[in-house]
Amino acid sequence: MWSTSSAATPSTTSSHLTSTSSNARAWSSFTRTPSSSLRLSPTNTNTTTMSTASRSTRNERSTFDRTGVTNESRVRVSVRVRPPFKDEVSEEKNFYMTTVIPPKANQDDLASITLGKPGSSKQREFLFDHTFGPTTSQASIFNSVAAPVIEDVLKGGNGTVFAYGQTGTGKTYTMGILQTVEREDEEKKGVVPRALEMIFNTGGVDVTMSFMQVYCESIQDLLGVGGAEGDSNNLQIREDPRKGFYVKNLCEYKVTAYMEAQSLINMGLENRAMAPTLMNITSSRSHTVLTVKVTSENSSHRKTGKLLLVDLAGSERIRRTTSSGVRLSEARSINASLSALGNVIAALAVGSKHVPFRDSKLTRILQDSLSGKASTALVATVGPAPVNEAESLSTLMFASRCMHVKSTPVFNEEIDYADMCAKLQVQLATADQVCLKKLSIESEKYESIIHKLATELRTMRSEDRDEGDDIAPLPHFDKTPKTSGRKRRSSFDMSAAVDTKNVIKSLVQTSGGFGPNSHDAVLTALNLSYKMLCQCADESSSAVAKFHKWRLVQLEKHKETAKDDLKREGEREREKDGMEANDGIGEGLKKSLGPHLQPITKTESRERIAARFDGPQDSIDSSPHLLTSPHPELSDFATVSELMDYCDVLLKCIRINGEKLELGLWKTSENFYSIKEDLAESNIERRGREEEVVNWSFVLKYLLSTNSKLRRQLNGRENLTQVLDSGRSKLDANAFNMRTKMSVMEDMQYDAASKIQAGFRKIRSLSDTPLPAGSPQTPMSPGSIKKILPDERVAKALIDRVSGMTEEDISALPLQAQANVRKLRVELGVDNRKIPIETEAPSFAVTPVVKSDQGGDEDDDDDEDESSEEGEDEDEDEEETDSDDEGGGFSQI
Numbered sequence: 001m002w003s004t005s006s007a008a009t010p011s012t013t014s015s016h017l018t019s020t021s022s023n024a025r026a027w028s029s030f031t032r033t034p035s036s037s038l039r040l041s042p043t044n045t046n047t048t049t050m051s052t053a054s055r056s057t058r059n060e061r062s063t064f065d066r067t068g069v070t071n072e073s074r075v076r077v078s079v080r081v082r083p084p085f086k087d088e089v090s091e092e093k094n095f096y097m098t099t100v101i102p103p104k105a106n107q108d109d110l111a112s113i114t115l116g117k118p119g120s121s122k123q124r125e126f127l128f129d130h131t132f133g134p135t136t137s138q139a140s141i142f143n144s145v146a147a148p149v150i151e152d153v154l155k156g157g158n159g160t161v162f163a164y165g166q167t168g169t170g171k172t173y174t175m176g177i178l179q180t181v182e183r184e185d186e187e188k189k190g191v192v193p194r195a196l197e198m199i200f201n202t203g204g205v206d207v208t209m210s211f212m213q214v215y216c217e218s219i220q221d222l223l224g225v226g227g228a229e230g231d232s233n234n235l236q237i238r239e240d241p242r243k244g245f246y247v248k249n250l251c252e253y254k255v256t257a258y259m260e261a262q263s264l265i266n267m268g269l270e271n272r273a274m275a276p277t278l279m280n281i282t283s284s285r286s287h288t289v290l291t292v293k294v295t296s297e298n299s300s301h302r303k304t305g306k307l308l309l310v311d312l313a314g315s316e317r318i319r320r321t322t323s324s325g326v327r328l329s330e331a332r333s334i335n336a337s338l339s340a341l342g343n344v345i346a347a348l349a350v351g352s353k354h355v356p357f358r359d360s361k362l363t364r365i366l367q368d369s370l371s372g373k374a375s376t377a378l379v380a381t382v383g384p385a386p387v388n389e390a391e392s393l394s395t396l397m398f399a400s401r402c403m404h405v406k407s408t409p410v411f412n413e414e415i416d417y418a419d420m421c422a423k424l425q426v427q428l429a430t431a432d433q434v435c436l437k438k439l440s441i442e443s444e445k446y447e448s449i450i451h452k453l454a455t456e457l458r459t460m461r462s463e464d465r466d467e468g469d470d471i472a473p474l475p476h477f478d479k480t481p482k483t484s485g486r487k488r489r490s491s492f493d494m495s496a497a498v499d500t501k502n503v504i505k506s507l508v509q510t511s512g513g514f515g516p517n518s519h520d521a522v523l524t525a526l527n528l529s530y531k532m533l534c535q536c537a538d539e540s541s542s543a544v545a546k547f548h549k550w551r552l553v554q555l556e557k558h559k560e561t562a563k564d565d566l567k568r569e570g571e572r573e574r575e576k577d578g579m580e581a582n583d584g585i586g587e588g589l590k591k592s593l594g595p596h597l598q599p600i601t602k603t604e605s606r607e608r609i610a611a612r613f614d615g616p617q618d619s620i621d622s623s624p625h626l627l628t629s630p631h632p633e634l635s636d637f638a639t640v641s642e643l644m645d646y647c648d649v650l651l652k653c654i655r656i657n658g659e660k661l662e663l664g665l666w667k668t669s670e671n672f673y674s675i676k677e678d679l680a681e682s683n684i685e686r687r688g689r690e691e692e693v694v695n696w697s698f699v700l701k702y703l704l705s706t707n708s709k710l711r712r713q714l715n716g717r718e719n720l721t722q723v724l725d726s727g728r729s730k731l732d733a734n735a736f737n738m739r740t741k742m743s744v745m746e747d748m749q750y751d752a753a754s755k756i757q758a759g760f761r762k763i764r765s766l767s768d769t770p771l772p773a774g775s776p777q778t779p780m781s782p783g784s785i786k787k788i789l790p791d792e793r794v795a796k797a798l799i800d801r802v803s804g805m806t807e808e809d810i811s812a813l814p815l816q817a818q819a820n821v822r823k824l825r826v827e828l829g830v831d832n833r834k835i836p837i838e839t840e841a842p843s844f845a846v847t848p849v850v851k852s853d854q855g856g857d858e859d860d861d862d863d864e865d866e867s868s869e870e871g872e873d874e875d876e877d878e879e880e881t882d883s884d885d886e887g888g889g890f891s892q893i
């Protein structure tokens, strides 16, 4: 059957296969089995599904032990089933082979492949990361298997994708290097061209490539003409602490575009060892390794990743390939290196300390890929025909072992710190400049705003305000402290006033007194200073008067507003409570405020208002002022001390007015709303509600404090609930424990009670049972009593009872029982008969309180049996001695 295919030329290869367009029919015949337990899903010709029945008949399943191996940290393994060749399809009789079940949605789920005839005892299931049926496209193989590896390579890791499998199962096809690499043939384009496309599409990468083959244990450069040292047909492997393993003198080519890479590979493929064998007309006779180094530089980071794309030669059974001559030695070498690879994987899978990497060139080349720091993916290929079952099993077992090889990619990233530092400094400097510029723009903006505001303020201060405003501004009182070079507008500058008085004093002194004899110039200056002092005092008084007037105006204005507010408030409340108009404060409001509404009388209210506005405490309008009487002229003063006294009065007036204004200003600006509050009180009072006046500030405080109190209570309640909850659960736990203990105790009590009852029953039955005729009259010892009644207390009770019986008691018994009791009493030595009593016998405590009349169920004799059984456990001597008692003894009583 295979011989025919070996004669075909490579160009006719596709004719071996069922054409893709006729896939559905061809695959269905591929999966159809005599038992028809495998079904092909018509919507998905790529996957053959297995019926539940066949799943359940599966009798062997290769379980993948995940212990210690996570999905992320191991070699990723996939299996691909080749589509059948035409002659394989025609072998319908035994057409079964593999069933592929893809993984479920969960990423951790593994895909399954079952090998063997459904229902047969040899059927085996294997689990892998991916399993691909015959119709799986090259694109989806690439995306699932190779793309993640290349992503790692682009991040600076070492990555390997390698194809392993029996000869002719599609390794080279999967890798996409069958004849030549073509970008255009989307259907056939395999891992190699797709990987290169992915790398070049990333952009910003430097790529170098080398291409070699391991042919009959020699490493050959597929792109080389030999290095400096000559022979490119037998290159040597070297180890470098930095580079790892490398092949000395292997030519590396820098490629800048996909097409360059493609032509290089095609060039190399011409040098590759390929030959037709009985199993594959395009059989690779060597292991080919394409190495792609990818470097990407991004600012100060340099990532260097290395990708190995390995197409292994296929394992073959020499008998089946009937190789001879060169093919035979090739086959031997291939098998030897694959077996070395198998040994390496087996050692890695079990975590062996020694891994025989050095056993072959192939394993040495793959050492970096397999020793745990690379991102490695294996595609194992299997053929579909039953004839390949043994080889497929071996491939699947190899792949299965690979699932246990740990591997976590390490990324090679170099950072140029000096460069990074320089770049950062430049960035910082730029950022600084930008920041400064922004700041200066901002500060200019704010300066202009501040300037504008200052001008506005100045204008406002210099203007007298219109009193028609809602809340008129305060009259102008300039309290600006004295500053040099600035004309003072205020008359309240005390230091200036004191200065003036001192000037007057010194002028008087320098002129040698105060009077008509003083110099004119001095008198003029004196007059001027005195006038200034007077003017200052007048101004301060008029300022106070002005302020007082302003305040009264404000008060009047807000009286009206507050009145309206209150009226509205009252109406709302009335609406709520359905009360009559003119009721003043609503009952609802009163209710909600509760006892904290403070009713006061009209007189009280008036007094309070008077105290606030007109009382002696608020003496703004009662402050000393001299506006009413004109100031005396200088000439009106008779003496210097008179003048100085008057100066003191003026000074005092200025000071007091200053203080009053100061206070008034502070009060007014701090809390304007105090006026409103006061007004509220007076308004209510004026509306004739003599009995109630709301103290709003009090109400407000009350509401605030109630609120916080409520909040505290709420918090407290939450805490309490927690405490209660935990307490409750503890109580529940305790109750449960108690219940458990009680039920145990009840059980114990019940046991004890039933034992006691059994004892009573035994005693009663013993005393009632007539002696069977002809029973041996063997003397009874306490030992034998104990044997029949192993419960010491019961035995003791019996002995006590029998011993303590009076003649009267005995004669009240039935005749037979009387005889038995008498006998027993004699045996026990109670009736002065010398019967030996064993010394170790009843040593029981004195306590048992047993009353024979408490007997229980008469018909329950189980315990009786138990006691006699227990009795049999006694030591042998006793058993021998007492063996005769069993028929008699107590039963005779």
Ligand SMILES: Nc1ncnc2c1ncn2[C@@H]1O[C@H](COP(=O)(O)OP(=O)(O)OP(=O)(O)O)[C@@H](O)[C@H]1O
Binding pocket: 013, 014, 017, 081, 082, 083, 134, 165, 166, 167, 168, 169, 170, 171, 172, 173, 174, 178, 280, 282, 283, 284, 285, 312, 313, 314, 315, 381
């Ligand atoms: N999935 C597939 N779809 C279509 N054709 C395939 C597929 N797999 C393999 N083939 C065909 O099967 C034949 C053998 O495949 P290939 O040469 O890739 O096998 P191989 O495993 O590399 O064998 P060897 O180890 O002998 O080199 C080729 O003609 C190839 O075109």
